[in-house]
Amino acid sequence: HVQLQQSGPGLVKPSQTLSLTCAISGDSVSNNSAAWNWIRQSPSGGLEWLGRTYYRSKWSYEYALSVKSRIIINQDTSKNQFSLQLNSVTPEDTAVYYCARDTTGWPFDRWGQGTLVTVSS
Amino acid sequence: AIQMTQSPSSLSASVGDRVTISCRTSQDIRDDLGWYQQKPGRAPELLIYSVSNLESGVPSRFSGSGFDTFFTLTITSLQPEDSATYYCLQDRRQPFTFGQGTKLEI
Numbered sequence: 001h002v003q004l005q006q007s008g009p010g011l012v013k014p015s016q017t018l019s020l021t022c023a024i025s026g027d028s029v030s031n032n033s034a035a036w037n038w039i040r041q042s043p044s045g046g047l048e049w050l051g052r053t054y055y056r057s058k059w060s061y062e063y064a065l066s067v068k069s070r071i072i073i074n075q076d077t078s079k080n081q082f083s084l085q086l087n088s089v090t091p092e093d094t095a096v097y098y099c100a101r102d103t104t105g106w107p108f109d110r111w112g113q114g115t116l117v118t119v120s121s
Numbered sequence: 122a123i124q125m126t127q128s129p130s131s132l133s134a135s136v137g138d139r140v141t142i143s144c145r146t147s148q149d150i151r152d153d154l155g156w157y158q159q160k161p162g163r164a165p166e167l168l169i170y171s172v173s174n175l176e177s178g179v180p181s182r183f184s185g186s187g188f189d190t191f192f193t194l195t196i197t198s199l200q201p202e203d204s205a206t207y208y209c210l211q212d213r214r215q216p217f218t219f220g221q222g223t224k225l226e227i
Contacts, residue, residue: 106167
């Protein structure tokens with residue numbers, strides 16, 4: 001039974017870095033049939049894919065152009081988790097952030113519980 | 122980016138009704154289309170993948186169809202627990218994009 005457990009602060013000051021972690025149980029971050037994603041949902045409800053990491057003999061990282069200059073997704077195989085860093089945040093980055101797994105043929109079939117991150121001074 | 126146009130944005134129906142939600146894409150996405158259900162305070166849940174394949178555990182009253190650039194989600198025999206917001210997703214090309222959502226009130 002795959003579970004994703006998110007952690008990280010819910011309040012970040014403008015211009016600082018948003019950092020979240022997603023711990024995986026029931027699967028491996030190194031699973032070569034899976035990819036590990038970050039998705040956010042704005043207060044108005046729109047869902048936006050931010051990026052993902054996956055392992056296929058080497059680690060790869062793919063990012064949405066909208067955040068590419070500010071985002072880093074990493075993995076920690078020793079802890080079986082992956083992380084999101086979003087730099088230079090503004091109030092427009094206020095959203096619920098989700099981690100999610102996708103596998104070959106099954107898009108975003110498992111999700112974390114979501115973390116509301118508010119960007120405010 | 123592939124644009125997703127989902128309609129209607131909201132609808133109201135009664136228990137036992139049949140409803141259809143549509144999703145139009147700006148480019149041909151073959152069969153890389155999924156549908157999600159989201160209830161307040163919860164993460165979206167996968168209902169249907171590859172246009173018409175029901176995710177394990179999803180009731181058979183949910184079905185999907187379509188091809189090319191037009192897709193539909195149909196829910197027959199509506200139940201009270203179907204009250205939620207529904208989203209389509211294309212994972213054909215990055216950035217993966219979602220529809221704007223359809224809020225279904227029972």
